[in-house]
Amino acid sequence: MIGATTLLVIGIHREELAFGEAVAAGLDRRRFDVLRIPEGLSGRHPRADQRFHFDTLHRALYRQLPPHIQTRHEQVIDLHTGLDPHGPCADLYSRDTAWLAERLAQAGGLQPAPRLVSLLPADPESGDSALSAETVIPPEIWRNARFLYVGVEMYLPEAGRGRQIDHDYARALLNVLSPASK
Numbered sequence: 159m160i161g162a163t164t165l166l167v168i169g170i171h172r173e174e175l176a177f178g179e180a181v182a183a184g185l186d187r188r189r190f191d192v193l194r195i196p197e198g199l200s201g202r203h204p205r206a207d208q209r210f211h212f213d214t215l216h217r218a219l220y221r222q223l224p225p226h227i228q229t230r231h232e233q234v235i236d237l238h239t240g241l242d243p244h245g246p247c248a249d250l251y252s253r254d255t256a257w258l259a260e261r262l263a264q265a266g267g268l269q270p271a272p273r274l275v276s277l278l279p280a281d282p283e284s285g286d287s288a289l290s291a292e293t294v295i296p297p298e299i300w301r302n303a304r305f306l307y308v309g310v311e312m313y314l315p316e317a318g319r320g321r322q323i324d325h326d327y328a329r330a331l332l333n334v335l336s337p338a339s340k
């Protein structure tokens with residue numbers, strides 16, 4: 159028994175903490191350690207003139223995570239929520255979408271299937287604006303070779319704590335992303 163190999167982070171955005179807590183309450187804690195951010199940022203989108211300040215605060219918050227990431231943690235899952243009347247459904251953000259696809263396939267799929275979004279390094283030389291996802295998450299988190307960062311955006315029909323069906327979908331997804339220890 160080496161302890162949980164997945165670290166689940168909830169509450170980076172404070173409006174989304176209640177959902178994260180509801181989901182975490184039903185997880186197998188032998189597989190998941192849970193890091194609850196007690197005072198997250200507001201996830202509401204800032205005005206254009208506040209963007210820089212907002213991004214800086216995000217980076218500062220994410221830079222507080224590394225001391226909580228243990229050597230046994232192979233996955234770091236950052237749970238967020240968004241709104242979609244057709245939810246529950248999800249977008250997954252990671253540097254390794256092939257691994258995500260493989261895990262989902264091995265688990266026999268999930269309905270509806272999550273959308274996979276690749277996080278790519280910014281290329282200052284090309285000035286490429288066609289990044290798969292722009293991120294304020296520092297590269298020492300999402301590009302770290304020691305663990306796999308997976309950002310999960312769970313879409314719910316309504317803001318708040320979510321319904322049982324939303325929690326069940328989120329837990330099924332998180333279990334797929336946390337392979338049982340070897």
Ligand SMILES: [Zn+2]
Binds near residue numbers: 170171
């Ligand atoms: Zn969020």
